[in-house]
Amino acid sequence: MDQLAAMRALRRVVELGSFTAAGEALGLSHTVVSRQISHLEAKLGAQLLNRTTRRFALTTAGTEYYAACKHILDALDDADRAVGQHQANPSGTLRINAPMAFGTQELARWLPQFLASYPELRVDLVCNDRIVDLIEDGFDVALRLTRDLPDSTLIAKRLASSRVMLVASPDYLRRHGTPRTPQDLLQHNCLTYTQVARPQEWRFTGPDGADVAVTVRGSLQANTGMALCTAALAGTGITTTASFLAHAELRSGALVQVLPDYPMRPRELYVLYPHNRHLSPKVRVFVAFAAELYASRDWD
Known part of the structure; x- marks a missing residue:
């Protein structure tokens, strides 16, 4: 009964x-x-x-x-x-996890527009460069910039592609010379990002389409791209960076691209969230907002 x-x-x-x-x-x-x-x-x-x-x-x-x-x-x-x-009305607190550089330099640019569109929402943004467990750490959604996503039960929606390039300051290149091929990097101070599987291995696609890999060395490694960009601006060495992180410095000439004829594999921007048949409105509108934003803008 x-x-x-x-x-x-x-x-x-x-x-x-x-x-x-x-x-x-x-x-x-x-x-x-x-x-x-x-x-x-x-x-x-x-x-x-x-x-x-x-x-x-x-x-x-x-x-x-x-x-x-x-x-x-x-x-x-x-x-x-x-x-x-x-x-019907997204409300409450939306907990977002994002990489440090992306969260502070990119996400922070458009997050106010998102909040203005949904005044009943509050955002708790946590930025770090370690991979968190969304379920265990209580996050509703995460943004990831990566070349390869690990297998996961999470839903992953690709939003955009971000170019990865080598940069250095004009002062560094005046003092140490400008590399012409990836092999020339062996004679340079290369600043490496440690939150990847092989930090010292830099891979390129040559003008002929062939893959080129070199093992680099340098005086500085860091787990955040912002520290490496700042060090490159100071003339410390050559580093890899995402295009969104250094676009202002590249426009002003404070940084210049190194080896432009040898592109590096881009990183893909994903939004991740737990699989749930009844997706909460706050996650749904955030994912939709981010997808529309990156579909209608030239990120690079």
């Missing part, structure tokens, strides 16, 4: 005054409504209605039970409405 359905049937019978009217309101026959209430009485071990051929009346137990049913059903209806409203 579906006890909630029987409770709703009892309420309709009492409020509408007949089994037939209750059945019409519930989309059931009056026989089914009568059977539901009989099963409910059998379960409770108490008579709820005194029936005659033409009318009925609540018993003392029925009066008490009807009042309790009404309270319970009203509370359930209120809960349903609250959830429905929450589903």
Whole structure:
């Protein structure tokens, strides 16, 4: 027996005054409504209605039970409405994880526009260059810049591609010379990013389409690209960087691209979120906003 359905049937019978009217309101026959209430009485071990051929009346137990049913059903209806409203209007706190450079230099540029579009949302942004467990660490969504995503139960939506290039300051190149081929890098101070599988291995595609790999060395390695870019600006050496991170410095001439004829494999920007049949509105609108943003702009 579906006890909630029987409770709703009892309420309709009492409020509408007949089994037939209750059945019409519930989309059931009056026989089914009568059977539901009989099963409910059998379960409770108490008579709820005194029936005659033409009318009925609540018993003392029925009066008490009807009042309790009404309270319970009203509370359930209120809960349903609250959830429905929450589903319609994204609200609450959206916890986002992003790489340090991307979160502070790129995401921070358009996050205010997203928040202005959804005033009932709050964002808790955590930036770091370690791979977090979204479920274990309580994040709703993550942004990743990577060449290869590990196998995961998470949903991954590709948003854009980011060029990766070598850069150095004009001062460094004046003092140490400009590399013409990847092999020339062996004579240079190369600043390496440690959050990749092989930090010292830099791979390129040559003008003839062939892959070229060199193992580099240098005086500085770091787990954040911002530190490496800052060191390159200071003339310390040559480093790899994502195009979004150094575009202003490249435009101003504070950094120049090294080996432009030997491109490096780009990194892909993904948004990741847990697989859930009922995706929360706050995650849904964030993913849609980011997808539309990067579909309509030339990131590089």
